[in-house]
Amino acid sequence: MKITLLSLFACVSMISSTFAQEKELLLSIDGPWRSEQLTFPIAFAPSLDYKGIEEVRFAKGWGTPESEEFWTYTFLWYLDEDPSVTATHLEKDIEAYFNGLMALVGKGSGLTDIPNANVVFVPENSNEGSYIGKAKIFDAFFTKDIQTLNIKAVSGFCEKTNKYTVLFTFSPKTFDHSIWKTLNGITLSKTCK
Numbered sequence: 001m002k003i004t005l006l007s008l009f010a011c012v013s014m015i016s017s018t019f020a021q022e023k024e025l026l027l028s029i030d031g032p033w034r035s036e037q038l039t040f041p042i043a044f045a046p047s048l049d050y051k052g053i054e055e056v057r058f059a060k061g062w063g064t065p066e067s068e069e070f071w072t073y074t075f076l077w078y079l080d081e082d083p084s085v086t087a088t089h090l091e092k093d094i095e096a097y098f099n100g101l102m103a104l105v106g107k108g109s110g111l112t113d114i115p116n117a118n119v120v121f122v123p124e125n126s127n128e129g130s131y132i133g134k135a136k137i138f139d140a141f142f143t144k145d146i147q148t149l150n151i152k153a154v155s156g157f158c159e160k161t162n163k164y165t166v167l168f169t170f171s172p173k174t175f176d177h178s179i180w181k182t183l184n185g186i187t188l189s190k191t192c193k
């Protein structure tokens with residue numbers, strides 16, 4: 001029992017040590033979405049060698065498998081340096097992110113054989129810095145099974161704050177589902193021009 005409690009304490013300490021000190025929310029979302037902020041490097045994904053903040057926002061039904069909002073969430077990387085966004089780079093980063101996150105959560109649940117994430121991105125039409133994709137991840141949080149998420153990623157630069165941004169939006173719902181109206185309406189709360 002002591003080992004289990006010690007392991008759980010270590011996981012909680014590792015995650016909470018990465019929480020950011022940013023006071024104001026970076027994203028503007030229509031609705032009461034729960035928020036968290038982490039600082040880079042993120043403990044569960046140390047290969048993401050960035051400096052800055054990640055703001056994560058969860059739809060109300062994010063953790064409820066029966067909800068239309070299940071696994072619907074977003075995160076913004078608000079970075080000090082240019083992340084050199086390409087489809088290949090995004091695939092590598094998001095795979096590392098989910099592999100680390102699900103390994104950590106799975107370990108806390110006693111899971112040992114967690115499949116690696118598989119992520120594919122392609123440029124979205126002719127919108128420079130905009131990508132769409134799919135991620136097949138192991139859901140160590142809820143279903144303990146493979147979950148397929150549709151993803152949009154949009155990169156930019158905030159001249160006013162001199163920060164690079166990459167906004168990721170996720171949902172298992174197809175891009176024509178009404179949930180994407182909300183996801184597509186998420187904006188940076190800071191004025192960048």
